[in-house]
Amino acid sequence: MPDSIEKWDYFELTLNAHTSGNPFLDVTFEAEFTHQHRSLKVSGFYDGDNTFRVRFMPDVEGDWRYVTVSNLDALNGQTGEFICTPASKGNHGPVHVTNTFHFSYDDGTPYYPFGTTCYAWTHQGEALEEQTLKTLKEASFNKMRMCVFPKFYPFNENEPVYYPFERNAAGEHDFTRFNPEFFRHFEQRVGELCQMGIEADIIVFHPYDHWGYSRMDAESDYRYLRYLIARLAAYRNVWWSLANEYDFMLDRKPMEQWDEYFRILLAKDPYNHLRSIHNGDTEKNYDHTKVGVTHVCIQNWDTKQVKRWRRDYQKPIINDELEYEGDIVFPWGNISAREEVHRIWIMVTNGGYAGHGETYMHPQDILWWSKGGVLHGESWRRVAFLRKLMEEGPVGGLTPMEDSWVWTRVSGGKNGDYRLIYFGEHQPLSWIEGLPDSPDYEIDIIDTWEMTIRPGTRRIMKPFKAITGANPEPPRYELILPGKPFQAVRIRKR
Amino acid sequence: MPDSIEKWDYFELTLNAHTSGNPFLDVTFEAEFTHQHRSLKVSGFYDGDNTFRVRFMPDVEGDWRYVTVSNLDALNGQTGEFICTPASKGNHGPVHVTNTFHFSYDDGTPYYPFGTTCYAWTHQGEALEEQTLKTLKEASFNKMRMCVFPKFYPFNENEPVYYPFERNAAGEHDFTRFNPEFFRHFEQRVGELCQMGIEADIIVFHPYDHWGYSRMDAESDYRYLRYLIARLAAYRNVWWSLANEYDFMLDRKPMEQWDEYFRILLAKDPYNHLRSIHNGDTEKNYDHTKVGVTHVCIQNWDTKQVKRWRRDYQKPIINDELEYEGDIVFPWGNISAREEVHRIWIMVTNGGYAGHGETYMHPQDILWWSKGGVLHGESWRRVAFLRKLMEEGPVGGLTPMEDSWVWTRVSGGKNGDYRLIYFGEHQPLSWIEGLPDSPDYEIDIIDTWEMTIRPGTRRIMKPFKAITGANPEPPRYELILPGKPFQAVRIRKR
Numbered sequence: 001m002p003d004s005i006e007k008w009d010y011f012e013l014t015l016n017a018h019t020s021g022n023p024f025l026d027v028t029f030e031a032e033f034t035h036q037h038r039s040l041k042v043s044g045f046y047d048g049d050n051t052f053r054v055r056f057m058p059d060v061e062g063d064w065r066y067v068t069v070s071n072l073d074a075l076n077g078q079t080g081e082f083i084c085t086p087a088s089k090g091n092h093g094p095v096h097v098t099n100t101f102h103f104s105y106d107d108g109t110p111y112y113p114f115g116t117t118c119y120a121w122t123h124q125g126e127a128l129e130e131q132t133l134k135t136l137k138e139a140s141f142n143k144m145r146m147c148v149f150p151k152f153y154p155f156n157e158n159e160p161v162y163y164p165f166e167r168n169a170a171g172e173h174d175f176t177r178f179n180p181e182f183f184r185h186f187e188q189r190v191g192e193l194c195q196m197g198i199e200a201d202i203i204v205f206h207p208y209d210h211w212g213y214s215r216m217d218a219e220s221d222y223r224y225l226r227y228l229i230a231r232l233a234a235y236r237n238v239w240w241s242l243a244n245e246y247d248f249m250l251d252r253k254p255m256e257q258w259d260e261y262f263r264i265l266l267a268k269d270p271y272n273h274l275r276s277i278h279n280g281d282t283e284k285n286y287d288h289t290k291v292g293v294t295h296v297c298i299q300n301w302d303t304k305q306v307k308r309w310r311r312d313y314q315k316p317i318i319n320d321e322l323e324y325e326g327d328i329v330f331p332w333g334n335i336s337a338r339e340e341v342h343r344i345w346i347m348v349t350n351g352g353y354a355g356h357g358e359t360y361m362h363p364q365d366i367l368w369w370s371k372g373g374v375l376h377g378e379s380w381r382r383v384a385f386l387r388k389l390m391e392e393g394p395v396g397g398l399t400p401m402e403d404s405w406v407w408t409r410v411s412g413g414k415n416g417d418y419r420l421i422y423f424g425e426h427q428p429l430s431w432i433e434g435l436p437d438s439p440d441y442e443i444d445i446i447d448t449w450e451m452t453i454r455p456g457t458r459r460i461m462k463p464f465k466a467i468t469g470a471n472p473e474p475p476r477y478e479l480i481l482p483g484k485p486f487q488a489v490r491i492r493k494r
Numbered sequence: 495m496p497d498s499i500e501k502w503d504y505f506e507l508t509l510n511a512h513t514s515g516n517p518f519l520d521v522t523f524e525a526e527f528t529h530q531h532r533s534l535k536v537s538g539f540y541d542g543d544n545t546f547r548v549r550f551m552p553d554v555e556g557d558w559r560y561v562t563v564s565n566l567d568a569l570n571g572q573t574g575e576f577i578c579t580p581a582s583k584g585n586h587g588p589v590h591v592t593n594t595f596h597f598s599y600d601d602g603t604p605y606y607p608f609g610t611t612c613y614a615w616t617h618q619g620e621a622l623e624e625q626t627l628k629t630l631k632e633a634s635f636n637k638m639r640m641c642v643f644p645k646f647y648p649f650n651e652n653e654p655v656y657y658p659f660e661r662n663a664a665g666e667h668d669f670t671r672f673n674p675e676f677f678r679h680f681e682q683r684v685g686e687l688c689q690m691g692i693e694a695d696i697i698v699f700h701p702y703d704h705w706g707y708s709r710m711d712a713e714s715d716y717r718y719l720r721y722l723i724a725r726l727a728a729y730r731n732v733w734w735s736l737a738n739e740y741d742f743m744l745d746r747k748p749m750e751q752w753d754e755y756f757r758i759l760l761a762k763d764p765y766n767h768l769r770s771i772h773n774g775d776t777e778k779n780y781d782h783t784k785v786g787v788t789h790v791c792i793q794n795w796d797t798k799q800v801k802r803w804r805r806d807y808q809k810p811i812i813n814d815e816l817e818y819e820g821d822i823v824f825p826w827g828n829i830s831a832r833e834e835v836h837r838i839w840i841m842v843t844n845g846g847y848a849g850h851g852e853t854y855m856h857p858q859d860i861l862w863w864s865k866g867g868v869l870h871g872e873s874w875r876r877v878a879f880l881r882k883l884m885e886e887g888p889v890g891g892l893t894p895m896e897d898s899w900v901w902t903r904v905s906g907g908k909n910g911d912y913r914l915i916y917f918g919e920h921q922p923l924s925w926i927e928g929l930p931d932s933p934d935y936e937i938d939i940i941d942t943w944e945m946t947i948r949p950g951t952r953r954i955m956k957p958f959k960a961i962t963g964a965n966p967e968p969p970r971y972e973l974i975l976p977g978k979p980f981q982a983v984r985i986r987k988r
Contacts, residue, residue: 062537078859090797144645152960154958156960157960209959301903328926329925330922331904336921336978336979338919338979339979361923374906409795409817410825425830427821427828428823428828429821429822429828465645466648466704467648478823485829486829
């Protein structure tokens, strides 16, 4: 009986081979996986202790065969087969772009990203990492932005448990020799997120570093990226985020190098996982129209620009740093919970998506945004509430309302007969724009902060003579609203 | 003994003359006023009942003489003199631009505009107009945006008490014949504002009209503007605002006509009163770099753009419609009081200015923004508080802080050693940017909503190793803040 693997899980082939040189440099090793007329080439990798592995994520049920190719005899020409069985409940496959501006899992289930950020959570040791996972079980995030490399930055002064490269006694790295223990640990965390239905938005490079990981030469960068792909691409929940704040590394990694990373991902990731790159300076967005970029990952506090980004890039927009809820000294990490929720609602109701973050001062410097731990703020529950609303809505995301100047001031999105209008800082006592004239609609009034939903009431509006004349025919209806800020309206056909 | 007139009050010469035709069209009448080597030509006007008047506001103390010139013998060659005496307390003269981005009165007293809008308040009848004046006495506004013409618009369906032109029994206007009663009433209100220290920002044209005032031909427009100048320019508190929402009238008044209005003001207003023009669509700012424009009057909810406007126009910026506090159905009139105060603080701390407005639903449609009456909201008191702070600060306005990316997210302005930092939606527990290192400064923490001011405390900051190393020399100080939104900090040299 051949092995059986659930669709979108991964098959792993392990082979042993001894090599006298540097197995990370000297050994080529890949496998070709074939189902009927379809075959994919997948890179293998060295995992230490004379062990080589190749991982493959099948996306079609049925029989798969493989054959290995290597410059080492022990790894060459090995064949085998396995059966790909149906995906179990909760396994929807990887996420891809759908309908230009949105996402869905490969099984067609819509995916609305409501992520959070814990940049360095996998570098904090067992106790804190387990606490982070526990928190994630209780929260409702479905994406995690996380760096491969550890972070050296304010509130991040601790050394990691594992280092990604071999180090000698003097602490000098050998960038040609990966530390398999580091990557096994990182993979374990990615796999645990996968089990919880959380996409791992893996940040490949970042500038906050005192180990030299952001200053490796180009060849070492490319080798590292290929190694990451070989190890991690078979995890269905992997997204590639080439950088946190690529523009802060242009002194070390010029623009053509960033383009080359995208080309490596395009060439080496057989599953075409999502690919993005994240700016630091709000004036220095990457050119997200480039073909390697699947979706726009942006840092910008000015969320009301979302319609412009949609227009400019024609790809899904995720604003993953619209500033974090918190109280630290840095302005990117000290907005109020209300403001955090407000900005996320603006992004989503205008047909974009947004990421959560939290940076409250902590006596041991355990800030969620970097180290994980527990959530201290008030926005995360409201994000969960909004996610639920979106998932209860029609399939696919929202298209921003654009038929009137009103929607430059108030946020509104639609999908077929469905409307989600967000008033934010506006507090009208009644509303008319974007409402259906027919009674065949259910209208709910949503308090985005209190997380309440109650049926809305309409009444015939007192006409504005200067606009409609004294007795407009047919009469116009207005929706009664509570006259306080941070309200929303949901309109659904009965 | 010749008459005596206080500086910046006006001298009025009244002459009687009978004319059989249309005195508004047929009679030319002006006077030249001379003090030593200086002389100014001033247009006179017909005030009905065979009465002609010419008004003159002297700006230099001492003897002034005049001689009239007219095509009517009775109005020609009349001479006289008067003495200009020192200005009394509270009379600072007209307001002009100073230091590129700011304003002061002619006597050098700084003027920080904290205005409000009651578009049609002079058209509401004695009782309501007196109530408006009473409210203004209690509030702290020092500028009023007000239309000459009445307004036809939602919540404005009443006819005015007076019409600006003669009307026949059928209600048809004769645009060649002004109604002196209308203008006498309007002047009275301008004069009453002047006595209260309130600048009258007089809106010459606006589109909200069912009488035809926005659709007169160009010649009638020019005649009307010249008549306004002749009647009103001698009031020291007059500002000319050529339009509310000029871009909504481009179908009726093409761009060259707007330029011509500015040329008429430049030619006919001997006192060079402030001149501006106000957009409707936020994408359709007038080209405020044009020479006739003394300062930028803008409508834009996105107050964080103020530094861009300063850079683009190099003139004082007043955002007079950053949306109004209220709860009406239109998004320009339903932001929360907190948001109104927030936007005004952003404008001011970034070296601009802002106008207040209020649009709460009212059973008799008496909304402050148009009809006046009483204030119902909560922002006006906070505007008064901010005005007081500005007036307690150093002479001249603020220059925005620009030396760090921090100031793209948090608002800060400076003037010499003085700093005013506004955190808005940010709620840090401590702060370092823009603080002096020396102890010779008084630092206050201001709650912009609660209107409290209390001394701030500084402490040596725990260093961020990743930025400064473990023991920076000299140590850096941080200011302790309350960790809640809508706070500000004032820094003054002892």
